Amino acid sequence: MKKILIADDAGFCFGVKRAMNIAWNEVTSTENEKIYALGPLIHNKQAVAKYEEKGLVTVDEIGQIEDQSSKMIIRSHGVAKKIYDEAEDHGLEVVDTTCPFVKKIHTLAKKAYDEGKQVIILGDASHPEIIGINGWCQNSAIIFKTLEQFKEIDLDKSKEYLVVSQTTMNEKEFEKIVEYIDKLDMNINIENTICSATRVRQNSARKIASQVDAMVVIGGRHSSNTQKLVKICSESVDTYAVETKKELEGVSFDTYEIIGVTAGASTPDWIIEEVIDYLSSL
Numbered sequence: 001m002k003k004i005l006i007a008d009d010a011g012f013c014f015g016v017k018r019a020m021n022i023a024w025n026e027v028t029s030t031e032n033e034k035i036y037a038l039g040p041l042i043h044n045k046q047a048v049a050k051y052e053e054k055g056l057v058t059v060d061e062i063g064q065i066e067d068q069s070s071k072m073i074i075r076s077h078g079v080a081k082k083i084y085d086e087a088e089d090h091g092l093e094v095v096d097t098t099c100p101f102v103k104k105i106h107t108l109a110k111k112a113y114d115e116g117k118q119v120i121i122l123g124d125a126s127h128p129e130i131i132g133i134n135g136w137c138q139n140s141a142i143i144f145k146t147l148e149q150f151k152e153i154d155l156d157k158s159k160e161y162l163v164v165s166q167t168t169m170n171e172k173e174f175e176k177i178v179e180y181i182d183k184l185d186m187n188i189n190i191e192n193t194i195c196s197a198t199r200v201r202q203n204s205a206r207k208i209a210s211q212v213d214a215m216v217v218i219g220g221r222h223s224s225n226t227q228k229l230v231k232i233c234s235e236s237v238d239t240y241a242v243e244t245k246k247e248l249e250g251v252s253f254d255t256y257e258i259i260g261v262t263a264g265a266s267t268p269d270w271i272i273e274e275v276i277d278y279l280s281s282l
């Protein structure tokens with residue numbers, strides 16, 4: 001191997017970087033005090049472990065937090081309104097790291113619901129971000145993932161609708177839906193709430209994959225945005241999906257001239273640097 005190319009946009013997006021910085025400040029500024037995270041901070045167990053070493057405790061639900069008046073971190077995906085209420089009832093201090101782009105969708109969903117409109121969400125119903133958004137319109141949203149599913153929704157001409165999207169949704173699918181809705185004679189307001197960080201990362205991965213002989217994609221196995229990068233890269237070249245540099249040990253890169261590197265939005269810089277250092281040492 002002669003050369004390593006690194007994607008221009010790889011690793012933490014703005015929202016995750018912001019959330020992780022806020023959480024880091026919290027865990028490092030308090031001594032002997034437990035700080036709780038409601039759900040894993042990000043889909044990267046190495047990064048989460050670093051925070052847990054500093055005293056962070058990850059819980060699945062508020063009921064698991066026994067210490068009253070402790071701090072609870074809400075992660076960048078955001079949560080439903082009822083979680084804020086529950087936290088208050090438990091006397092917890094909320095450290096809210098919800099990404100501002102997700103927060104904006106909460107505001108849109110709540111406003112539409114309060115105005116009597118039906119909220120429709122393009123997204124994955126089981127994803128925490130969607131569960132959170134739905135919680136701002138009293139769990140009344142219609143959730144769908146494809147144009148085919150949208151066509152099956154029983155729309156009512158006398159109603160007003162708001163369509164929003166999961167921030168990481170595929171833009172092509174969204175465009176198809178907008179095109180379809182434009183042809184309907186219905187009162188449907190569409191807000192494109194897809195975050196550009198996903199597109200930028202995917203374009204950057206596609207570009208670099210076309211210039212190299214093999215790609216290394218770094219990120220958590222459960223990180224959907226990382227898995228999308230793996231799919232994009234593997235359409236062009238041999239692709240190695242790893243969580244850390246350890247998984248590359250023993251892999252022979254001898255037959256490749258140029259290796260490209262990219263990473264999902266939940267991969268910290270230090271893990272990316274370790275991989276690049278390892279590849280450089282070969």
Ligand code: F3S
Pocket residue numbers: 013014015016076099100101102167195196197198265
């Ligand atoms: Fe926020 Fe976009 Fe990242 S919504 S968490 S900046 S992918």
